[in-house]
Amino acid sequence: MDLLLKIWRQKNSTEKGGVQNYRIKNIEPDMSFLEMLDVLNQQLINEGDDPIAFDHDCREGICGSCSLVINGAPHGPDKGTTTCQLHMRKFKSGDTIYIEPFRSSSFPVIKDLVVDRSAFDRIQQAGGYVSINTSGNTVDANATPIPKPDADEAFKSAACIGCGACVAACKNSSAMLFVGAKVSQYAHLPQGKVERKERVINMVEQMDKEGFGSCTNTGACEAHCPKDISLDNIMRLNQEYLKSKIL
Amino acid sequence: MQSSIVKKVLMALSGIFLMFFLLQHLAINLTSLIPDDGKTFNAISHFMGYNPIVQFILQPILIFGVCFHFIMGLILEYQNRKARNKKYIYHNTNSSWISKNMIITGLVILAFLALHFYDFWIPEMEYKYINYEDSDPTKYFHELKEKFNGETYRTAIYCVSFILLGMHLNHGLSSSFQSVGVTPSRDRLLRKVANIYSFGISLGFIAIAVFHYFIH
Known part of the structure; x- marks a missing residue:
C-alpha cells in the first residue's frame, strides 16, 4: 500500500x-x-x-x-x-x-501527536478508588456476594481504559463519559458504597477544575469510544451527583 | 451553581418548564381555528390577559424562565467553546446536526421571540399598563387575523422559526431527561414522546399561522 x-x-x-x-x-x-x-x-x-x-x-x-x-x-x-x-x-x-x-x-x-492526559489521573485520584484494608486482613473480593446484573453493569463501566477518546470526540471536550463510567463502576458494587457520596462530588469538582466542557448529549463520545462505554453512564453520573447533593 | 452538572440540571428544568408553557400556549392558540368567529379564543385570551394570578405571578415566572434558559445556555456555550481551544483539520462526526447546533436554533428562537414580543406582547402591555385603555374582550381574534392575513413575510418568518423550534425541542426534551438523571436520552419511549411533542408543537403553530394567512 x-x-x-x-x-x-x-x-x-x-x-x-x-x-x-x-x-x-x-x-x-x-x-x-x-x-x-x-x-x-x-x-x-x-x-x-x-x-x-x-x-x-x-x-x-x-x-x-x-x-x-x-x-x-x-x-x-x-x-x-x-x-x-x-x-x-x-x-x-x-x-x-x-x-x-x-x-x-x-x-x-x-x-506532535502526544498530549498531556494527566487531567484524567487527577480526576481518578479525586475519588476513583475504594478504600480497602491492606494490613493483612484483606477480604477476598469474591467473598462478597454481588447480584449478577449489578456485576455485569459494573463490569461494562469498568471496561473504560481512560484513553480520552470521549473528550477528543466531544465538541465540548466533555469528560463526562469517563467520569460517568468510573462513578457507575463503583456505584454498582457494595465495595463502592462507603465513599459513594464523596466520590461523585469530588470527581465532578476535579473534572470542572480541569476545564472540561459539559455534556450536551450529542452522543459523539459513545460513538467513538474504543470500549463501547454507553451514554447511560452519563445519566447515572447525573443521578449519583444529584442524589449525593440532595439526599 | 459552580458545578457543570448543576448548570445542566437547571438548564434542563427550565427547559421542561418552558415545554409545558408551549403546550398550553398551543392549546389556547388552536382555539382560534374553531369556526365561532373567535368567541372561544377571545374568552380564553381575555381570561389570561386579565387574571391577576396569570398576569402577576405566572407571567413573571415565565419571563424569568425564558431569560434564565437563554442566559444559562449562553454561559454553557461559552464554557464549552473554551474547553475545546482548537478544531480538527479533518472533521468527522457521528452526531446529529440538531444536537450539535442547539445554540444556533436557540439564537433563532431568541430572535423570533423578540419579533413575537414586538408583534403581540409589547402592544398588549402598552394597551393595558401605559395607555390604560378600556378592555375589549373581542379584540384578540382580530389582532391575530390582522398580523397574519396576507402578511407573507411575517407568516414565512414565523413558520421557519417554528420548524427550528421543533428541532430544538426534539433534542432538548430527550436531553433534559438525561441531564436530570431520570432516563437515558435514547430511551425508546422518551424518543417517541420527543418526536411526537416536537412535531406536534411545530406543526400546530405552523397550522395556525398558515390558517390565518389564507382565511380572512
Missing part, C-alpha cells in the same frame, strides 16, 4: 504546530496503524529527520495509552477499536490519511 499521510507536527507545547505531508510506500495491509507509523519513523530517522512522537504502550487495546485522531475519528474508523488494534487493511492504497492529536484545552499537546 502507498499512502499520503498528513500528520500534525508540533515541536513542543508552546510552539505553533502544523500539518506536514509524508509519502510512505510498501505498507502491508496486515500491519497495525502504529506499526505503519513505526515504519515511517524509521524512514525519518534514516533520513536524519526528527521522528514523529506518538503515545503507545501495550499495543493490545488495554492500557489506554494510544490516542490519535485518524481522519477526524478518535482511534480511527473502526468501531470499538483502539488505534493500536486498527489495521492498515481498513485503508486503500493511494488513500490520504489525516493524523492529528486529541484536541482539548485540558489535553495540551506536548509534542
Whole structure:
C-alpha cells in the first residue's frame, strides 16, 4: 500500500504546530496503524529527520495509552477499536490519511501527536478508588456476594481504559463519559458504597477544575469510544451527583 | 451553581418548564381555528390577559424562565467553546446536526421571540399598563387575523422559526431527561414522546399561522 499521510507536527507545547505531508510506500495491509507509523519513523530517522512522537504502550487495546485522531475519528474508523488494534487493511492504497492529536484545552499537546492526559489521573485520584484494608486482613473480593446484573453493569463501566477518546470526540471536550463510567463502576458494587457520596462530588469538582466542557448529549463520545462505554453512564453520573447533593 | 452538572440540571428544568408553557400556549392558540368567529379564543385570551394570578405571578415566572434558559445556555456555550481551544483539520462526526447546533436554533428562537414580543406582547402591555385603555374582550381574534392575513413575510418568518423550534425541542426534551438523571436520552419511549411533542408543537403553530394567512 502507498499512502499520503498528513500528520500534525508540533515541536513542543508552546510552539505553533502544523500539518506536514509524508509519502510512505510498501505498507502491508496486515500491519497495525502504529506499526505503519513505526515504519515511517524509521524512514525519518534514516533520513536524519526528527521522528514523529506518538503515545503507545501495550499495543493490545488495554492500557489506554494510544490516542490519535485518524481522519477526524478518535482511534480511527473502526468501531470499538483502539488505534493500536486498527489495521492498515481498513485503508486503500493511494488513500490520504489525516493524523492529528486529541484536541482539548485540558489535553495540551506536548509534542506532535502526544498530549498531556494527566487531567484524567487527577480526576481518578479525586475519588476513583475504594478504600480497602491492606494490613493483612484483606477480604477476598469474591467473598462478597454481588447480584449478577449489578456485576455485569459494573463490569461494562469498568471496561473504560481512560484513553480520552470521549473528550477528543466531544465538541465540548466533555469528560463526562469517563467520569460517568468510573462513578457507575463503583456505584454498582457494595465495595463502592462507603465513599459513594464523596466520590461523585469530588470527581465532578476535579473534572470542572480541569476545564472540561459539559455534556450536551450529542452522543459523539459513545460513538467513538474504543470500549463501547454507553451514554447511560452519563445519566447515572447525573443521578449519583444529584442524589449525593440532595439526599 | 459552580458545578457543570448543576448548570445542566437547571438548564434542563427550565427547559421542561418552558415545554409545558408551549403546550398550553398551543392549546389556547388552536382555539382560534374553531369556526365561532373567535368567541372561544377571545374568552380564553381575555381570561389570561386579565387574571391577576396569570398576569402577576405566572407571567413573571415565565419571563424569568425564558431569560434564565437563554442566559444559562449562553454561559454553557461559552464554557464549552473554551474547553475545546482548537478544531480538527479533518472533521468527522457521528452526531446529529440538531444536537450539535442547539445554540444556533436557540439564537433563532431568541430572535423570533423578540419579533413575537414586538408583534403581540409589547402592544398588549402598552394597551393595558401605559395607555390604560378600556378592555375589549373581542379584540384578540382580530389582532391575530390582522398580523397574519396576507402578511407573507411575517407568516414565512414565523413558520421557519417554528420548524427550528421543533428541532430544538426534539433534542432538548430527550436531553433534559438525561441531564436530570431520570432516563437515558435514547430511551425508546422518551424518543417517541420527543418526536411526537416536537412535531406536534411545530406543526400546530405552523397550522395556525398558515390558517390565518389564507382565511380572512
